[in-house]
Amino acid sequence: MITRTYNDIEALLKPGRILVIYGPRRVGKTTLVQEYLAQTPLKYRSDIGDDIRIADILGSRDATRILQHVEGLELYVIDEAQLIPNIGQGLKILADQRPDLLIIATGSSSFDLAQNIGEPLVGRKKTITLYPLSQQELLSEYSNRAELKEHLEDFLLYGSYPAVVTAKTREEKLEYLDELVGSYLLRDILALEQIKSSATLVNLLRMLAFQVGSEVSLNELATKLQINVRTVARYIDLLEKSFVIVRLGSFSRNLRSEIAQKSKYYFLDNGVRNGVISQFNSLDLRNDIGQLWENFVFTERLKHRAYTPIRRQTYFWRTYGQQEIDFIEEGDGQLNAYEVKWSSSARATAPTDWSTTYPDATFEVVNRDNYLDFVASKPKK
Numbered sequence: 001m002i003t004r005t006y007n008d009i010e011a012l013l014k015p016g017r018i019l020v021i022y023g024p025r026r027v028g029k030t031t032l033v034q035e036y037l038a039q040t041p042l043k044y045r046s047d048i049g050d051d052i053r054i055a056d057i058l059g060s061r062d063a064t065r066i067l068q069h070v071e072g073l074e075l076y077v078i079d080e081a082q083l084i085p086n087i088g089q090g091l092k093i094l095a096d097q098r099p100d101l102l103i104i105a106t107g108s109s110s111f112d113l114a115q116n117i118g119e120p121l122v123g124r125k126k127t128i129t130l131y132p133l134s135q136q137e138l139l140s141e142y143s144n145r146a147e148l149k150e151h152l153e154d155f156l157l158y159g160s161y162p163a164v165v166t167a168k169t170r171e172e173k174l175e176y177l178d179e180l181v182g183s184y185l186l187r188d189i190l191a192l193e194q195i196k197s198s199a200t201l202v203n204l205l206r207m208l209a210f211q212v213g214s215e216v217s218l219n220e221l222a223t224k225l226q227i228n229v230r231t232v233a234r235y236i237d238l239l240e241k242s243f244v245i246v247r248l249g250s251f252s253r254n255l256r257s258e259i260a261q262k263s264k265y266y267f268l269d270n271g272v273r274n275g276v277i278s279q280f281n282s283l284d285l286r287n288d289i290g291q292l293w294e295n296f297v298f299t300e301r302l303k304h305r306a307y308t309p310i311r312r313q314t315y316f317w318r319t320y321g322q323q324e325i326d327f328i329e330e331g332d333g334q335l336n337a338y339e340v341k342w343s344s345s346a347r348a349t350a351p352t353d354w355s356t357t358y359p360d361a362t363f364e365v366v367n368r369d370n371y372l373d374f375v376a377s378k379p380k381k
Contacts, residue, residue: 023130049083088120159271251315300375335361
């Protein structure tokens, strides 16, 4: 069994503070909680948000009903909490009236769950995000880093969802990804009444998949999709908040030459990206290896920063003169620049404008040889 970063749920639970676990569907949130419940001596109850009766109780704002529901319990778990209207108010009642009660709430749709619990639970919650398996977590499954690197092509093509990583055959991986993309990926978004056309959303995703690592023009997307720019922006926002894509903004200190208003979008998982465009050919038959590699490095670094945690903001950098750097990290008074190269022999130097403007910044090339130093902690001696 692969050891997850947040495997010690007990250490994360505190009386009076609700543990909120976000993350995409099928990354193991429920499994993580169930494993904890299987060994805890606490008296608990576990409910799911799509149960109409449970939703009626927790969404009622009726303190008496809600408190009766958890009477005598030491621990209460609500899975898929985003499905319950007014869940934030219900959890607030529990936190205020039963400060001794340990509470776990999970959700696969951050935009719903955040809206429902954000304001009511200010100062009353601890939030963690569970992602598809990280390279750091997968290191525990292999003898050493070299063995993990031998499976790099699989991660680039099929991604790192737990069921994909543990699948025995290519056919099993593809079958799972087809189901994930076709049946589960957009469920939270399409459940909203405001989303009229699933075809438009899928076409938008395909366009974003082909533009990984490139600046995205909302006007261009709107023209091709024949919808207005505001709708494109709204759909992209929903895709990001439902853990499908991740936005990367541009870095600028307001210099005239620096592009400041553009964004790039990466997929949270390479397998999902490839599933959206139905492209799983081996690396030697592809012309998008640079995009696959950049997407992989970006998302693995995202996980690494979240789990470590490395408290830095991430951007890309480009000038109107076409000088550019893939990733910039800013934090703790430091600027670190990273250029991502698939070829181990590729060389790169910091662009002149960057070196001149930010002489104290570091610059590093991330390639197949050294990427684990960038996305996973070095083993302790």
